[in-house]
Amino acid sequence: MIRYIKGTLEEAGTDHIVVENHGIGYLVSVPASVAAQLPPAGGSVKIYTYLYIREDLMELYGFLTKDDLNIFQLLIRVNGIGPKGALAILSTVSADDLRLAVMTGDEKTIAKAPGVGKKTAQKLIIELKDKMKLEDMYDDAQAFAPSAGGAADAAQEAVLALTALGYSDSEALAAVRRVKVTEGMDSEDVLKLALKEMLAF
Numbered sequence: 001m002i003r004y005i006k007g008t009l010e011e012a013g014t015d016h017i018v019v020e021n022h023g024i025g026y027l028v029s030v031p032a033s034v035a036a037q038l039p040p041a042g043g044s045v046k047i048y049t050y051l052y053i054r055e056d057l058m059e060l061y062g063f064l065t066k067d068d069l070n071i072f073q074l075l076i077r078v079n080g081i082g083p084k085g086a087l088a089i090l091s092t093v094s095a096d097d098l099r100l101a102v103m104t105g106d107e108k109t110i111a112k113a114p115g116v117g118k119k120t121a122q123k124l125i126i127e128l129k130d131k132m133k134l135e136d137m138y139d140d141a142q143a144f145a146p147s148a149g150g151a152a153d154a155a156q157e158a159v160l161a162l163t164a165l166g167y168s169d170s171e172a173l174a175a176v177r178r179v180k181v182t183e184g185m186d187s188e189d190v191l192k193l194a195l196k197e198m199l200a201f
Helices: 032-037 066-075 083-092 095-104 118-131 151-164 169-177 187-200
Strands: 004-012 016-021 024-029 044-054 057-063
Touching (some): 004 024, 016 044, 032 083, 057 066, 057 083, 066 083, 066 118, 095 169, 151 187, 169 187
Parallel strands (some): 024 057
Antiparallel strands (some): 004 016, 004 044, 016 024
């Protein structure tokens, strides 16, 4: 209903902000990680929002990127995780690190969020594993645009090659994620750069 709000930052707390737009102050609940990325009070902000409505409640949840908003919407569809729980997870783990944890079955990372136990983390992994993609973990979205050809395939093949060499799924994903995959690179190019990344750590 309200896709985003663009206006003046009037107030910022650890878990909420107030954005003024045309004389209306919108109270928006945000992950704790957002606070460090906000401008000073009086600055201009654009917050992507999700309007949560119940019979006795109407709340706005906000994020600095569409990606964080999309992850939030995936999280609240998991049985047992409401908006507050999803916000707690995104306050503890970034969207990309959450993808990595889900794709590698890393329940410990997810369970670090307040109010999220081992069973809930396991359920989250089961329900979201098929809804998250490797290419979504890269900062350079253009590398995985449809026109980029086999860039995403090259990255996925490099991950498989690293696991075949004995590295764990999480190690392989993390290494390939650090590589800037560009158009024209094949899996061998990605693999070489990923191996350099692994040796550097």
